[in-house]
Amino acid sequence: MKTTDDSLAEAPLPVPVKGRKNNPEKTRDNILQAAIVEFVAQGLSGARVDAIAERTHTSKRMIYYYFNSKEQLYAEVLEKLYGDIRRTETGLNLDALEPMQAIQRLVEFTFDHHDRNVDFVRIVCIENIHNGENVKQSPTIRALSQNIVETLDKLLRRGESEGIFRQGVDAIDLHLMISSFCFYRISNRHTFSEIFQIDLVDEQVKQRHKDMICDSVTRYLRP
Amino acid sequence: MKTTDDSLAEAPLPVPVKGRKNNPEKTRDNILQAAIVEFVAQGLSGARVDAIAERTHTSKRMIYYYFNSKEQLYAEVLEKLYGDIRRTETGLNLDALEPMQAIQRLVEFTFDHHDRNVDFVRIVCIENIHNGENVKQSPTIRALSQNIVETLDKLLRRGESEGIFRQGVDAIDLHLMISSFCFYRISNRHTFSEIFQIDLVDEQVKQRHKDMICDSVTRYLRP
DNA sequence: GTCTATAATAAGATAGAC
DNA sequence: GTCTATCTTATTATAGAC
Numbered sequence: 001m002k003t004t005d006d007s008l009a010e011a012p013l014p015v016p017v018k019g020r021k022n023n024p025e026k027t028r029d030n031i032l033q034a035a036i037v038e039f040v041a042q043g044l045s046g047a048r049v050d051a052i053a054e055r056t057h058t059s060k061r062m063i064y065y066y067f068n069s070k071e072q073l074y075a076e077v078l079e080k081l082y083g084d085i086r087r088t089e090t091g092l093n094l095d096a097l098e099p100m101q102a103i104q105r106l107v108e109f110t111f112d113h114h115d116r117n118v119d120f121v122r123i124v125c126i127e128n129i130h131n132g133e134n135v136k137q138s139p140t141i142r143a144l145s146q147n148i149v150e151t152l153d154k155l156l157r158r159g160e161s162e163g164i165f166r167q168g169v170d171a172i173d174l175h176l177m178i179s180s181f182c183f184y185r186i187s188n189r190h191t192f193s194e195i196f197q198i199d200l201v202d203e204q205v206k207q208r209h210k211d212m213i214c215d216s217v218t219r220y221l222r223p
Numbered sequence: 224m225k226t227t228d229d230s231l232a233e234a235p236l237p238v239p240v241k242g243r244k245n246n247p248e249k250t251r252d253n254i255l256q257a258a259i260v261e262f263v264a265q266g267l268s269g270a271r272v273d274a275i276a277e278r279t280h281t282s283k284r285m286i287y288y289y290f291n292s293k294e295q296l297y298a299e300v301l302e303k304l305y306g307d308i309r310r311t312e313t314g315l316n317l318d319a320l321e322p323m324q325a326i327q328r329l330v331e332f333t334f335d336h337h338d339r340n341v342d343f344v345r346i347v348c349i350e351n352i353h354n355g356e357n358v359k360q361s362p363t364i365r366a367l368s369q370n371i372v373e374t375l376d377k378l379l380r381r382g383e384s385e386g387i388f389r390q391g392v393d394a395i396d397l398h399l400m401i402s403s404f405c406f407y408r409i410s411n412r413h414t415f416s417e418i419f420q421i422d423l424v425d426e427q428v429k430q431r432h433k434d435m436i437c438d439s440v441t442r443y444l445r446p
Numbered sequence: 447g448t449c450t451a452t453a454a455t456a457a458g459a460t461a462g463a464c
Numbered sequence: 465g466t467c468t469a470t471c472t473t474a475t476t477a478t479a480g481a482c
Contacts, residue, residue, distance in 0.1 A: 022465050043352050046268035049458060059467055064459065124414055125348050129266050132413025145418045172419050173435060177404060183411070184403030190355025191347055192402075195368045196395050212396060212443075219442040220435075245447055272476060282449060287477065 027058050028066045035063075035077050040119045043126050044074055075134050078123055079141060085113070085120045086144040094151060099159030100218060106152070107178055107217050111210050114182040121186045149175060159221065166223040177220070181213045250281050251289050255299060258286075262300050263342045266349050270297070298357050301346055302364060308336070308343045309367035317374060322382030323441060329375070330401055330440050334433050337405040344409040372398060382444065389446040400443070404436045 034055035038047045049070055053060035067073040092109060094102040114121055127135055135141050152171040159165030185192075189200045199205060257278035261270045272293055276283035290296040315332060317325040337344055350358055358364050375394040382388030408415075412423045422428060 024465070027465080043266060043268055045266055046352075048456090050456090058465095060458095061460085061467065062465080065465075070458070122352065124411065125352055128411050128413045129269075129345065129348055129352070132417050135414045136417050142418050149419060170431075172421055173431065175419070176408065176415065176432070177435060177439065179415075180404045180407035180411075181400060184407050185399065187410070188347065188351050188403075188406070190351050191358050192399065194355050194359050195365050196372065196398070198395055208393075208396065209399070212400060216400065216439055216443045219445075220439045222442075247447070250447080271474085273474085281447095283476095284449065284478085285447080288447075293476070 027062060030057055031063055031066060031073075032076060032080060035073050036081065036119065039074055039077050039126070040122045044130055047074070075138065078127060078134050079138055081120050081123045082141045082144055085117055086147065088113070089148050089151075092151070094155060099155060099162060099164045100221075102155050103159070103221065104214055104218060106155070107214050108210060110178050111182045111213060114186050115206070118186055121183060124183075125187050156221075163223065165221045169221065174217070174221075178213065178217060181209075181216075185209060250285060253280055254286055254289060254296075255303060258296050258300050259304065259342065262297055262349070263345045267297050267353055298361070301350060301357050302361055304343050304346045305364045306367060308340055309370065311336070312371050312374075315374070317378060322378060322385060322387045323444075325378050326382070326440060326444065327437055329378070330437050331433060333401050334405045334436060337409050338429070341409055344406060347406075348410050379444075386446065388444045392444065397440070397444075401436065401440060404432075404439075408432060 031052070034052050035047075037055055038052045042048070042051070047070070049060060049063060052073075053063060056062070063073065067076065089109075092106065094106060097105060149171050152175055156165060156169055156171055156174065160167055160169075185200060192198070193200050200209075254275070257275050258270075260278055261275045265271070265274070270293070272283060272286060275296075276286060279285070286296065290299065312332075315329065317329060320328060372394050375398055379388060379392055379394055379397065383390055383392075408423060415421070416423050423432075
C-alpha cells in the first residue's frame with residue numbers, strides 16, 4: 001500500500017474530524033451508548049471490546065482511556081440503565097387518586113415500563129447470571145430503587161386504613177408480584193413464545209395480559 | 224525436563240484408569256454433567272471448554288470427539304435440563320382432586336419446582352439472552368412442555384363447568400402468571416434481594432411468597 | 447476411544463506518536 | 465485527547481500417537 005517509505009510525510013490526522021475540536025464528554029457518552037448496545041445484545045462475557053469500538057465514532061484506545069476496563073464499562077452501563085428507568089418512576093402522582101385506582105395505575109405503568117424498556121430487562125438478566133456482583137458494588141443503584149417501595153408502602157397503608165385493602169400486605173412482596181409478571185413476560189419471551197406458540201408482541205395479547213395482572217393484583221388486595 | 228531423548232520408552236498410558244476398560248456412555252455422560260455445571264455457572268459465552276474438561280475425568284479432546292463443538296454441547300445441556308424438569312411434571316394426579324384444590328397443588332408444585340431447580344432457571348435465562356435460538360431448533364423441548372398446558376386446560380374447563388372458576392381463562396395465560404412469579408423469584412434473586420434487602424432464601428419468607436402466589440391465583444380464578 | 451501437545455485465532459489491554 | 469499498530473494471553477479446535 002505504501003508508495004513511499006518516508007513515514008514522516010504520512011497522514012498527520014490525529015485530530016478526529018476536520019476542523020472540529022475535541023469533545024471529551026461527547027466522546028465518553030458516545031462510547032457508553034455503544035457499550036449499552038453491545039452489552040445488551042451480547043451479555044457481559046459475550047460482548048467484545050472491539051465490537052464496542054466499531055459502534056463508536058472513536059477508537060478502542062479511548063474506551064480504555066475513559067473506562068479503564070471492560071468490567072468498569074459494564075458497571076457504568078448497568079448504572080445508566082437502572083438510573084434511566086428508576087427516574088421515570090417518579091411523578092406518577094398517585095396521591096391524588098383513590099387507593100384502588102392508584103394501584104391500578106401503578107401496575108399499568110410497571111407493565112408498560114418493562115414493555116418499552118427491553119434493554120433494561122436484558123441487562124438485569126445478564127447481571128443476575130453474574131450473581132448480581134456489580135449491583136452489590138453500586139450504592140447508587142440501591143438508592144435509586146427505594147422510591148418505588150416507599151410509594152407502594154404509602155399506598156398500601158392508605159388503602160388499609162380506608163378499609164379498601166386487606167391488612168398487612170408487605171410493599172416489597174407486592175412489588176415482587178407485580179414486577180415478576182411484567183418482567184418475565186419480556187425476559188423470557190423468546191423461550192415462552194416459542195414453546196407455547198404465543199405471540200407476546202401482539203397488541204391484543206398484550207392488553208389481555210395487562211388486564212390480567214391488574215385484575216390479579218386488585219383481587220389480591222381486596223379484604 | 225526430559226532425562227532421556229528416547230521418547231519411545233516414555234509413558235505408555237493411553238488406557239484411562241488401571242485395568243478398567245473404556246466406557247463410552249459413561250465418558251459422554253461425565254462430560255455432559257461437567258458441561259451443565261460450567262454453562263449454568265458461566266453462561267454460554269462465559270463457559271470455557273478448558274474449564275469443562277477440568278471438571279471431567281477425561282480430556283478436552285473427548286469433548287470434541289463426542290459433541291463436535293461448544294455450541295452443540297450447550298444445546299445438549301439445554302435439552303437435558305428441560306427434559307429433567309418437564310418429566311417431573313407428570314404424575315401430579317390432579318384429576319382426583321376438586322378444581323380449587325388441584326390448582327393450589329399445581330401452584331405449590333411449580334413454586335417448589337423452581338425453588339429446587341436453580342440450574343434450570345439459570346439455563347433458561349441464558350437461553351433467552353441468546354434469543355432462544357437453541358430452543359427454536361429443538362422440537363424435543365417444545366414437545367416436552369405441552370403436558371403442563373394440557374393439564375392446566377383440563378383443570379380450568381372442569382372448574383368452569385362446575386361453576387367454581389370464572390369463564391374463559393386461557394391455560395397459557397395462567398401458566399404465564401404462575402411461572403412468572405415462581406421463576407422471577409429465583410432468576411432475579413441476586414439483584415432483587417440486594418436492592419430491596421430481603422432474604423429470599425429464608426424459610427419464612429419463602430412460605431409467605433408461596434402463600435401469596437397461591438392466594439393470588441385462586442382469587443383470580445374465582446367467578 | 448483416549449491421551450498429550452499444539453496450531454490458529456481471537457480478545458483484552460497497552461505503547462507511543464501527534 | 466485521540467489515533468494506529470501491536471503485545472500477550474486465553475480460547476476454540478485439531479493433529480497424531482497409542
